[in-house]
Amino acid sequence: MVAVKYTLDDFVHEMNDLLVSQPNQEKIFDKGSDALSRLIANPDAIPERFRQPVGAGGRANHGSWLLHHSPDSGLLVTAVVWGQGDHAAPHDHRTWGMIGVMDNALTETRFRRVDDRQKEDWARLERDRSAVVKPGEITLLIPEVDEIHQMDNFTDRPTVEIHVYGQDLRGLERVRYNLETGAVRQMMTEKFDNC
Numbered sequence: 528m529v530a531v532k533y534t535l536d537d538f539v540h541e542m543n544d545l546l547v548s549q550p551n552q553e554k555i556f557d558k559g560s561d562a563l564s565r566l567i568a569n570p571d572a573i574p575e576r577f578r579q580p581v582g583a584g585g586r587a588n589h590g591s592w593l594l595h596h597s598p599d600s601g602l603l604v605t606a607v608v609w610g611q612g613d614h615a616a617p618h619d620h621r622t623w624g625m626i627g628v629m630d631n632a633l634t635e636t637r638f639r640r641v642d643d644r645q646k647e648d649w650a651r652l653e654r655d656r657s658a659v660v661k662p663g664e665i666t667l668l669i670p671e672v673d674e675i676h677q678m679d680n681f682t683d684r685p686t687v688e689i690h691v692y693g694q695d696l697r698g699l700e701r702v703r704y705n706l707e708t709g710a711v712r713q714m715m716t717e718k719f720d721n722c
């Protein structure tokens with residue numbers, strides 16, 4: 528008998544069943560991580576075209592692909608592909624998130640904001656930790672607590688991740704940080720061109 532593999536639909540149903548029960552954040556991460564683990568264990572669950580960089584335009588070496596959005600629950604699922612040398616400067620998220628590596632590896636660096644937040648356009652970040660995240664591993668984004676990260680692909684081939692958020696990132700007011708100058712730049716995306 529051939530084992531039935533876990534699909535994107537299975538994941539979406541499981542997450543929406545979970546979210547409709549209005550769980551606390553701990554339960555979202557607990558049950559959600561289990562579900563995401565099953566999804567990232569099966570790369571075939573995601574069409575191959577969504578597991579590649581976009582290949583053209585200003586950021587040809589990167590891919591951010593919308594896989595699913597449930598307007599009722601807010602659930603947003605994307606595939607994010609980091610080509611060789613790809614980089615994202617430190618930024619926040621303003622919603623809970625789970626990131627699972629499906630193929631290859633990525634270096635994720637987390638930061639703490641340590642200024643008094645009195646200035647709108649300036650911040651001081653301290654590096655908290657850095658880790659190479661590998662296939663099957665999941666990292667969590669916790670709003671206000673632990674949600675500022677930088678991403679780098681220091682390997683020689685693309686890395687595929689599945690990103691899961693509690694809210695549509697489009698139209699969400701977020702910020703990007705400049706580590707050298709301390710400048711804080713507002714960002715609001717209209718499409719899935721970031722993470």
Ligand SMILES: [Fe+2]
Nearest residue numbers: 618620676722
């Ligand atoms: Fe991010």
